[in-house]
Amino acid sequence: MLVLPGCGWLLGPTAGDSAEASASSEEEAAAANVRASIPAMEAYYADNASYAGATADALRAYDYGIGDVQVLPSADGTSYCIASTVGSATISKHGPTVGLQPGGC
Numbered sequence: 001m002l003v004l005p006g007c008g009w010l011l012g013p014t015a016g017d018s019a020e021a022s023a024s025s026e027e028e029a030a031a032a033n034v035r036a037s038i039p040a041m042e043a044y045y046a047d048n049a050s051y052a053g054a055t056a057d058a059l060r061a062y063d064y065g066i067g068d069v070q071v072l073p074s075a076d077g078t079s080y081c082i083a084s085t086v087g088s089a090t091i092s093k094h095g096p097t098v099g100l101q102p103g104g105c
Contacts, residue, residue, distance in 0.1 A: 026087035031100055033067035033084035034093050040066060041080060042096070051080040072105040081105035 040062035044054050054075045060066050072081035083092035083104045090104045 026089035027091060027102070029067075029086040030084040030089045030091040033069050033086070034082050034091050034100055036063070037066045037069045037082050037084075038093065039063065041071075041082065045096075050077040051075040052077055054080060070105070 040059035079095040
């Protein structure tokens with residue numbers, strides 16, 4: 001970024017800043033998709049006493065606003081993996097006790 005002395009003007013982001021901002025916003029969007037699906041996954045578990053059989057479409061039955069997420073097909077009685085990819089960023093959540101992580105299932 002360029003700041004002119006005495007003027008205090010900011011003359012826009014540099015090319016590197018723009019790429020970093022884009023990657024960061026992609027990560028934030030993927031994380032938001034995963035976070036939004038967690039209450040639906042827990043509702044699915046409450047109704048079925050298991051995570052087995054959970055799919056993205058099944059979660060959308062609880063919340064139609066869930067974004068682009070994938071549920072690992074091997075979701076079982078006690079664990080699951082939800083992931084979202086936006087651009088080049090992938091964020092996932094492995095089970096009910098683990099936080100969000102970079103990378104897929």
